Amino acid sequence: MRYHPLTSDDRRDMLAAIGVTAIDDLFVDVPEDKRLTGLLDLPRGKSEIEVERLMGRLAGRNVAAGSVPFFIGAGAYRHHVPATVDHLIQRSEFLTSYTPYQPEIAQGTLQVLFEFQTQVARLTGMEVANASMYDGSTGTAEAVLMAHRITRRRKAVLSGGLHPHYREVVETLSRIAGDVTHALPADPTATEDILAAIDGETSCVVVQSPSFYGHLIDLKPIAEKAHAVGALLIAVFTEVVALGAIEPPGAQGADIVVGEGQSIGNPLNFGGPYVGLFATREKFVRQMPGRLCGETVDAEGTRGFVLTLSTREQHIRREKATSNICTNSGLCALAFSIHMTLLGERGLTRLAALNHAAASDLADRLAAVQGVAVLNETFFNEFTIRVPGDAATVVERLADKGVLGGVPVSRLEPSRADLSDLIVVAATEVATEDDRAAFADALAAVVAEVL
Amino acid sequence: MLNNQGRPSRPDTAAASEAATFTGNKALQIEEGLLFEIGQREVTGIDLPEAPVAKSRLGNHGRKTEIGLPGLSEPETMRHYVRLSRQNHAIDLGLYPLGSCTMKHNPRLNERMARLPGFADIHPLQPASTVKGAVDLMADLSHWLLEMTGMETVALSPKAGAHGELCGMVAIRAAIEARGETRGSVLVPESAHGTNPATAALLGYKVIPVPARADGTVDPAAVKERLSSDVAAIMLTNPNTCGLFERDVVEIAEAVHAAGAFFYGDGANFNAIVGKVRPGDLGVDAMHINLHKTFSTPHGGGGPGAGPVVLSKALAPFAPLPFLRRGEGGPVLVETAEATQDGERPFGRLTAFHGQMGMYTRALAYMLSHGADGLKQASEDAVLNANYVRARLSDLFHAPYGDRPCMHEALFDDHSFEGTEITTLDFAKALIDEGYHPMTMYFPLVVHGAMLIEPTESESRASLDLFIAAMRDLMMRAKAGEVEHFRAAPRFAPRRRLDETRAARQPKLAWSEPAPAAAAE
Numbered sequence: 007m008r009y010h011p012l013t014s015d016d017r018r019d020m021l022a023a024i025g026v027t028a029i030d031d032l033f034v035d036v037p038e039d040k041r042l043t044g045l046l047d048l049p050r051g052k053s054e055i056e057v058e059r060l061m062g063r064l065a066g067r068n069v070a071a072g073s074v075p076f077f078i079g080a081g082a083y084r085h086h087v088p089a090t091v092d093h094l095i096q097r098s099e100f101l102t103s104y105t106p107y108q109p110e111i112a113q114g115t116l117q118v119l120f121e122f123q124t125q126v127a128r129l130t131g132m133e134v135a136n137a138s139m140y141d142g143s144t145g146t147a148e149a150v151l152m153a154h155r156i157t158r159r160r161k162a163v164l165s166g167g168l169h170p171h172y173r174e175v176v177e178t179l180s181r182i183a184g185d186v187t188h189a190l191p192a193d194p195t196a197t198e199d200i201l202a203a204i205d206g207e208t209s210c211v212v213v214q215s216p217s218f219y220g221h222l223i224d225l226k227p228i229a230e231k232a233h234a235v236g237a238l239l240i241a242v243f244t245e246v247v248a249l250g251a252i253e254p255p256g257a258q259g260a261d262i263v264v265g266e267g268q269s270i271g272n273p274l275n276f277g278g279p280y281v282g283l284f285a286t287r288e289k290f291v292r293q294m295p296g297r298l299c300g301e302t303v304d305a306e307g308t309r310g311f312v313l314t315l316s317t318r319e320q321h322i323r324r325e326k327a328t329s330n331i332c333t334n335s336g337l338c339a340l341a342f343s344i345h346m347t348l349l350g351e352r353g354l355t356r357l358a359a360l361n362h363a364a365a366s367d368l369a370d371r372l373a374a375v376q377g378v379a380v381l382n383e384t385f386f387n388e389f390t391i392r393v394p395g396d397a398a399t400v401v402e403r404l405a406d407k408g409v410l411g412g413v414p415v416s417r418l419e420p421s422r423a424d425l426s427d428l429i430v431v432a433a434t435e436v437a438t439e440d441d442r443a444a445f446a447d448a449l450a451a452v453v454a455e456v457l
Numbered sequence: 458m459l460n461n462q463g464r465p466s467r468p469d470t471a472a473a474s475e476a477a478t479f480t481g482n483k484a485l486q487i488e489e490g491l492l493f494e495i496g497q498r499e500v501t502g503i504d505l506p507e508a509p510v511a512k513s514r515l516g517n518h519g520r521k522t523e524i525g526l527p528g529l530s531e532p533e534t535m536r537h538y539v540r541l542s543r544q545n546h547a548i549d550l551g552l553y554p555l556g557s558c559t560m561k562h563n564p565r566l567n568e569r570m571a572r573l574p575g576f577a578d579i580h581p582l583q584p585a586s587t588v589k590g591a592v593d594l595m596a597d598l599s600h601w602l603l604e605m606t607g608m609e610t611v612a613l614s615p616k617a618g619a620h621g622e623l624c625g626m627v628a629i630r631a632a633i634e635a636r637g638e639t640r641g642s643v644l645v646p647e648s649a650h651g652t653n654p655a656t657a658a659l660l661g662y663k664v665i666p667v668p669a670r671a672d673g674t675v676d677p678a679a680v681k682e683r684l685s686s687d688v689a690a691i692m693l694t695n696p697n698t699c700g701l702f703e704r705d706v707v708e709i710a711e712a713v714h715a716a717g718a719f720f721y722g723d724g725a726n727f728n729a730i731v732g733k734v735r736p737g738d739l740g741v742d743a744m745h746i747n748l749h750k751t752f753s754t755p756h757g758g759g760g761p762g763a764g765p766v767v768l769s770k771a772l773a774p775f776a777p778l779p780f781l782r783r784g785e786g787g788p789v790l791v792e793t794a795e796a797t798q799d800g801e802r803p804f805g806r807l808t809a810f811h812g813q814m815g816m817y818t819r820a821l822a823y824m825l826s827h828g829a830d831g832l833k834q835a836s837e838d839a840v841l842n843a844n845y846v847r848a849r850l851s852d853l854f855h856a857p858y859g860d861r862p863c864m865h866e867a868l869f870d871d872h873s874f875e876g877t878e879i880t881t882l883d884f885a886k887a888l889i890d891e892g893y894h895p896m897t898m899y900f901p902l903v904v905h906g907a908m909l910i911e912p913t914e915s916e917s918r919a920s921l922d923l924f925i926a927a928m929r930d931l932m933m934r935a936k937a938g939e940v941e942h943f944r945a946a947p948r949f950a951p952r953r954r955l956d957e958t959r960a961a962r963q964p965k966l967a968w969s970e971p972a973p974a975a976a977a978e
Contacts, residue, residue: 007831009562011917012838020841020918024848024862029837032844032862033733035702040738048604051828054566061822064597065575067590069583078580081809088503090531092572095757098549099542102563104894105759106545107555109957110950111889114545115758118538121492124967128525134966140616140761143809171809178777178805182627184661215518222518252518276591277581277810278616279761291964297759302960305953314960320619320651321900325658330619332652337757344538347492350528353501355520359508366511384516405584413582420795435505 007051071274071410075441075448077368079388079432080218080413081142081169081244082277083269085357086436091271091344095337105297105333109312110304115336116311119299122343129249130241130263131256132285136296138339139282139331142266143172146212146242147179148295148329149262149284150187153210153238155293155328160185161207163237165200166193167217169244170418176212192419194390194428195381196221201231208235210262214242215255219430220385222252229259238262246270246283247434248386250358262286270349271341281338292318295329360435361387364442368433371446377453381428388432390415393449395456397429403452409445486951489540493968496527502534544951545758546894552916552924556866556897556909557650557698559728559750564826567754567819576818581810585790591814596781596788598765598817601824602746605832606727607737608767612776614812618725619652621745621764622692624777624807626660628743628768629690629719631775631804640689640718646675648699648901653692653723662689669903673699673858673868677708684716694723695739696730696864698901699857700843700909710740719743719772727751728913729840729865732833742769748813752820763816778806838914839865842921846912849925853932857904865913871906877935881906883943884931886954890947891927 012020017029026032033041052060071084078084095101099114106112106119119137126135139145150162162180164173164187173189180187188208190198196217204211211232215223229239241255243265255263268280286294292315300314320327349357365387372391373380382389393400397414404411412431419425433442481488513519529537546553553560571577579588599611612628615621626643633640643657646667654664665683670676680691691713695703703709710720722736722744728751730736736744748754748763756762768776779792780803790811791797827835840863847867851860855872871881885895885908897909912921934942947953 007827007834009564009826010831010834010838010914011920012841012914016918017838017841020845024841024844026862029841032840033702034862035704036730036734037704037707037739040707041734042732045829045833046604046732048601048829048832049825051831052825054826057566057570057822057825060825061570061818062573062575064590064594065570065573067593068575068579069587070574070578071580071583072574072578076580078582080582082581084578084580088531090502090534094535094538094542096568097539097542099545099547100538101568101755101757102548102560103545103758104553104555104558104560104756107897108546108885108889108895109955110886110947110952111544111546111894112758113951114541114543117489117491117541117544118758120966120968124493125526127967131522137759140620141808144616144620144807169809171806174778174806175808178627178807181805182623182630182660222516224518249520250524251520252515253520254522254524257522273577273815274580275577276579276588276814278808278813279763279815291966298964298966300960301965302956304955308952310952310955312955312957312960314957314966315964317961320655322651323655324651325654325664327651327655327658330623330652330655330659331617332619332650333617333760333762335761336759337755338761340758344534346526347496347529347537348502348531348534349526350496350501351498351524351526353503353505353528354524354526356501356505356508357503360505362513362515363508363511366514369514382514384518385514402584402586405587410580410583410587417582417792420793 074408074410075444076410077412077431077433077437077445078410080430081171081266082274083245083432083434084274084436085269085434087271087273087345088348090348091341094344095341100340101337106313109310113310116299118340118343120301120311122339123299125343125346126283127285129254130285131254132263133288134291135283135285136294137299138334139284139296140335141278141280141282142244142264143175145264145282145284146172147176149240149264150176150180150210150212151183152262152293152295153240154185156290157209157236157238159207159209161209162187163203163208163211164189165213166190166198167196167219167221167223168212168214168242169218172242192422192425194219194425200228204231204235204237206235208237210238210240212240212242216245216248216386216388220382220389222384222386225255225258225260240264245387247358247361250354251362251386267342271345272338279335279338281335281342293328296331297334357435364433364435364437365389368442371442372449375446375450375453377457378449387434388430391429391431392427393429394453395427397427400452400456401429404448407448409448411445411449487540489537491968492537493527496529498527500528500530502529502531551892552912552920553894554896554910554912556911557725557900558897559911559913561753561913562915563753563755564823567822570822571815571818576814592788592790594817594821598821599781602765602767605731606744606767607735609770610768610773610776612766612768612780614777614779614808615745615764615766616808616813617760617762618745618747618764619656620807621766622652622656625721625743625745625766626656626690627804628772628775629721630660632772633689641687643689644680644683644691646693648697648903649692649694650698650723650725657692673701674703675709677705677712680709681712684712684718686717688716688718690719690721692721692723694725696726700863700866700868701858702864706739714740725750726865729836731836732829733836737769743772748816748820752823754816754819761813761816763813774800774802775804778803779811835914842912842914842916843867845921846910846925850928853929866909866911868904869908870904874935878940879935879943881908883946886946887931887943890949893924893927
């Protein structure tokens with residue numbers, strides 16, 4: 007086995023040094039009648055060439071997003087990631103290091119996390135950010151639990167524009183933590199009255215902007231109503247690039263801002279690994295879940311960084327910890343931070359403008375297709391269209407024509423027959439004008455077939 | 458010169474003056490400022506065209522304020538991160554004997570496979586017809602995991618080990634509720650990972666600790682004493698965090714089942730027993746598998762992990778969404794409650810989308826490379842290497858549980874330093890100067906001044922011998938009374954000992970413009 011350095015002579019000599027004769031003498035505590043005598047019913051080890059062939063065959067059965075006109079968003083977005091990002095995250099010292107428990111020899115990772123925290127705090131308009139969560143959906147659920155700890159109330163109000171998967175994750179975790187959620191029905195037109203749902207029992211209001219359907223939401227009145235009754239506003243986003251173009255949630259009164267950072271630096275990966283962004287006000291920092299990196303000095307007074315405020319964490323507080331989380335998405339956070347460094351303020355705002363322009367152009371083209379309507383008055387790089395007939399069928403037919411043209415809402419909201427003609431469509435900077443024209447043409451052809 | 462902890466800040470003044478340079482750099486060891494100090498708002502490292510002028514659809518939501526994000530050009534970005542990377546220890550640089558964390562070789566083949574566009578560049582909500590290979594890969598991974606563990610089904614979606622614990626424990630609760638019962642407590646041995654009691658508490662369970670007996674393992678009698686009709690589960694790590702195999706595991710499992718409770722196995726240490734014994738055969742009902750530990754997906758400075766959970770027949774129906782179902786034309790991904798069939802009772806959804814696909818590809822490439830024979834060899838070599846370290850150090854270092862063979866990690870405690878004024882922390886920091894990442898310190902919590910060493914199977918004998926020699930040399934120096942050598946360590950790391958108390962008392966978690974007064978200080 008190419009990964010195993012011990013030779014059979016080594017093994018024999020080492021057993022002798024230990025004072026046993028056979029390897030199984032070291033497994034004496036494993037009940038003898040339960041031990042496997044032969045090999046598992048699995049194939050023998052394969053060479054590098056063979057593994058490449060096998061894995062390549064599997065990969066070949068998928069349609070890579072980059073090989074077709076591609077317009078799928080709904081919580082994960084395809085952007086161009088500079089070559090520098092992937093090169094740097096594959097540096098051994100980043101890729102193959104562990105959680106920075108020994109800060110004197112982990113300053114690289116720690117400084118990156120400190121810079122990442124600062125970038126996220128500034129983007130969201132908040133005071134502090136943690137060193138990342140698993141992803142946006144689990145981060146949202148953790149934010150809800152955090153609001154419960156702060157307000158000592160147990161009811162969360164979820165906007166109908168929240169990503170359905172996020173809603174389900176919050177509902178699952180809230181239910182098992184003994185809390186209740188009040189989820190407003192899916193609202194593809196952004197007309198819901200979330201203010202009416204807020205009352206004196208409410209611990210938090212969870213609002214996504216841009217919403218799952220693409221609408222931009224004015225958070226200020228929601229923050230005011232929430233604060234008036236002693237509740238917190240949790241602002242959620244799934245497309246972090248939007249923060250390069252819109253008012254940050256922190257400037258609109260949000261108490262916790264949480265979202266998905268995959269768009270910056272990280273590929274689609276069929277849903278993971280991603281990187282959850284989580285920011286809040288300084289006064290709530292001790293209730294915040296997850297890892298935090300802080301600045302300090304070493305024994306000579308030189309600036310350095312350490313993991314800190316660990317008394318909130320499971321390895322110190324055990325059953326009293328703020329969450330059971332014991333890791334972060336370190337490498338994905340690194341990719342995010344490098345990509346954001348390359349962009350800088352100037353690059354990010356330009357990238358955001360390009361996304362908005364591409365989506366605006368696409369919206370005009372699709373709205374011009376007979377029988378198709380765009381539902382949004384506002385959007386960033388994603389919007390919802392109504393098609394004649396069954397949206398899932400339309401999306402399948404588009405795929406047959408070589409266009410990956412959005413997500414039928416019914417895939418995430420199958421119980422809502424009234425949403426079965428809706429498709430959520432996204433266009434980013436990688437969707438070229440030819441791609442957008444191809445989508446409009448294909449949609450026109452499919453709609454004509456369906457009508 | 459004394460530092461703020463009242464210790465000499467340098468070995469001696471001659472060395473200090475030798476160490477001084479104009480730039481503050483020392484040859485290849487280069488100090489690197491913060492991005493916010495070296496970057497500029499106007500600079501960007503990416504060429505992007507101007508967006509065409511068009512009507513804004515942002516309504517009145519457009520950004521009115523600046524963000525405050527500095528940028529670097531591409532060459533500056535390369536230098537910033539390459540310089541930072543050089544201030545990290547990593548498994549590719551040397552032995553990383555963190556017990557309970559498992560730092561082993563990360564084959565680059567796995568990285569290459571995960572980056573194939575057919576895996577990395579596919580969207581979780583693409584039409585099912587366009588991602589057949591991805592679903593097949595998930596099915597293949599499931600097959601390998603079930604064969605290795607002897608279990609009924611696997612929930613792939615959990616994002617990390619602790620997330621997997623949550624998944625397994627919720628499945629247990631769902632199964633208990635399905636038979637019309639409510640149970641309010643969970644048994645957790647005191648030696649458990651902190652995530653175990655935290656997970657149980659998150660679910661609203663009362664945590665009942667189970668003490669270890671003198672040999673470091675759980676006493677079945679202590680478990681039986683605490684079992685009642687209110688106990689939902691025991692959460693047991695096996696091999697446990699003291700590096701020992703719970704030899705009474707079958708008796709414990711039988712007692713737990715007889716009480717109507719379930720056996721949650723913390724699979725953090727599964728890498729010690731792959732191919733040697735199957736958890737399902739020992740009576741485990743649910744167990745998460747840290748793909749990053751056992752199957753060597755890179756830890757990346759703290760993640761991402763992946764924590765699939767294998768489930769017994771009794772728990773299988775409750776696995777969360779999404780899950781795989783065997784269909785006539787191959788595996789089918791079931792994503793919504795509406796798509797479930799009779800007998801499928803998912804407890805909900807734990808994360809958006811399908812889980813850590815990027816980790817599945819790496820883990821499967823690792824499994825295919827090893828095969829049944831290589832996986833068994835890996836477990837045996839991991840255990841052999843740990844026992845070799847234990848045997849070669851046991852005359853100088855105190856092992857709290859005596860000379861029993863350990864599994865894949867060897868445990869010592871601070872009785873080793875009796876009469877020396879040296880702590881486990883001092884010893885660990887001195888090991889840094891020798892070029893090693895220290896072992897896990899102060900864990901497990903039940904052992905005073907614990908040092909938990911996990912060399913893993915990817916270390917050669919020569920590498921182990923050098924590590925053992927360094928450990929022995931340091932211990933001789935400790936016994937010879939060279940206290941200052943330890944107190945001043947590390948001397949050669951990018952930083953001397955860092956003040957963690959100050960970081961916690963005056964938290965500074967984001968960069969801000971230095972105040973003018975501070976600049977004059």
